[in-house]
Amino acid sequence: MARTIEIQTTTKKKQKPLQHELGFGIHFTDHMFIMDYNDSQGWHDPRIVPYQPLVLDPAAKVFHYGQTIFEGLKAYKTEEGKVLLFRPERNFQRLNRSNERLGVPAIDEEFALEALKRVIAIDQDWIPTAPGTSLYIRPFVIATQPALGVDASTQYKFIIIMSPVGNYYAEGVNPVKIYVENDYVRAVKGGIGEAKTAGNYAASLKAQEIAKEKGYSQVLWLDGVHRKYIEEVGSMNVFFKINGTVYTPALNGSILDGITRNSIIQLLRHWDIPVEESTIAIEDLANAAKSGALEEAFGTGTAAVISPIGELYWNEEKLVIADGKTGDISGKLYDTLTGIQRGTIPDPFGWLVEVNI
Template sequence: MASSIDVQITTKKKQKPLQHELGFGIHFTDHMFIMNYAEGKGWHEPRIVPYQPIVLDPAAKVFHYGQTIFEGLKAYKTSDGQVLLFRPDRNFKRLNRSNERLGVPAIDEELALQALKKLIVIDQDWIPTASENSLYIRPFVIATEPALGVDASTQYQFIIILSPVGNYYPEGVNPVKIYVESEYVRAVRGGIGEAKTAGNYAASLKAQENAKEQGYSQVLWLDGVHRKYIEEVGSMNVFFKINGTVHTPALSGSILDGITRSSIIQLLKHWEVPVEESMIAIEDLFNAAKNGQLEEAFGTGTAAVISPIGELNWKDEKVLINGGNTGEISQKLYDTLTGIQRGALPDPFGWMVQVND
């Protein structure tokens, strides 16, 4: 595979948005990375080019059979001007696990990280420095072969785009309200639930739309077989503190192996807080809430980092968690993890990778 990356710098720089008007994923930087794949040739032609539309044949397989994978990670600028990435190697490893599940050729992870660093250096002026803002990174793969036969594509593009962002949820670090979905199913073990692919998110959109109409930020999914065991929120893994122990659904093959999730588990164990990965029945969780044993709940993910959960609604039965306030563990986790990510706190785990060294 070629390792040299061609660079074409734009002559037309965009106007940068004000930091308090960023929103999430609606502004994009001046450049993007692209690499092509062709059967018999492999991945080739890695290049950084001005941000631009993608031109595809109407028969490109991504449109018809959903063969696409994506990742999400962030870059941060420290007070002394360093640019840091949070565990990027884990993202590219997971990208390749998703690739394998969808029949897509593996990406060279070292080249992907090299390309990402170079792209960020070129567009580093886009990294916001205001508190709770960051540069969101979206690597993705699309099937580009123009053919309507139902089989894996023989052509692909691997692309990385960058977006300066604020908080994912309008509530910020304040508790969100979550609706427990009991009608629709997102994924089952043996399917593609553990892959980060568009189909998983397409399957969630109708339920999420219904939840928002009722005033809820996101949907909490139950397992697709028994319809009773908690899996994940649409954009987050979930944790529940019950009687002093933090519980999170075990990786079962139908939920995402979250990088923030694994980092939170590592942090909790470092603090000697009991953590259990197991099957959690929604009925047991609601009973714990009614008995006063459910002390905190929160979601974890790249976009939101830590998002406290203040209310759950399951079949029109509502429970308020910690009085609808942010819990002590949730706040400590948020402060610690974001402090490490921004270089304000020590990184005892070796998570952060410097870009502009």
């Protein structure tokens, strides 16, 4: 693979949005990274170009068979002007695991990280610095071969786009309300649940619509076979503190191996707080909520970081958690993880990667 990245900078920079009006994934920076693949050349022609629409053949396989994967990570700017990434190597490792599951050729992870650093350096003035803001980064791969046969594509594009963002949830770091889905299924073991691919999210949209109509921010999915074991929320892994121990669903082939999830488990163990990856039945969780044994609950993910859960709705019943308030561990985890990410507190795990500007 060629290591030279061609760079074409824009001649017309966009007006940047006000930091208190960012929202999530609405505004995009001036530049993007693109690299192409075909069977004869492999991955080739890496380039940074002005942010622009893509031109694709209507028969491109991504449109018809959903052969696409993506990642999400963030960049932060410190008070000293340093630009930091949080565990980016794990994102590209996971991207290749998703590639493998969907029959997409692997990408050179080291080169992808170098390309990311280059485009961040070019668009560094897009990184917001207000509390709760960051530069969200979306690497993704799409199948571009114009052919309608049902088989893996022979042509792809690997693209990185970036967006200055505020809080993912309108509630910010205040507790969200979650709707437990009993009817629809998102993923099953042996399927594509553990891959970060568009099909998983397409499968969640109808239930998400229903949840919003009922006043809930997100959907909590149960396993697709028994419909009784907790898996994950649409945009987050989940944790529950019951009688002093923190529980999270074990990775089982249909749950995303979240990078924030992994980081939270490490932090809890670093603090000597008991944490277990296990099978959690929704009925047992409901009973723990009713008895008061469920002391707090929270979701974790790149977009929201830590999102306390104040209420679950299951079987026509509202289960209020910790009086609907943010729990002590949720708050401490949020402050610690965001502090590490922003470089304001020490990083004892070696998670941060600095971008040379």
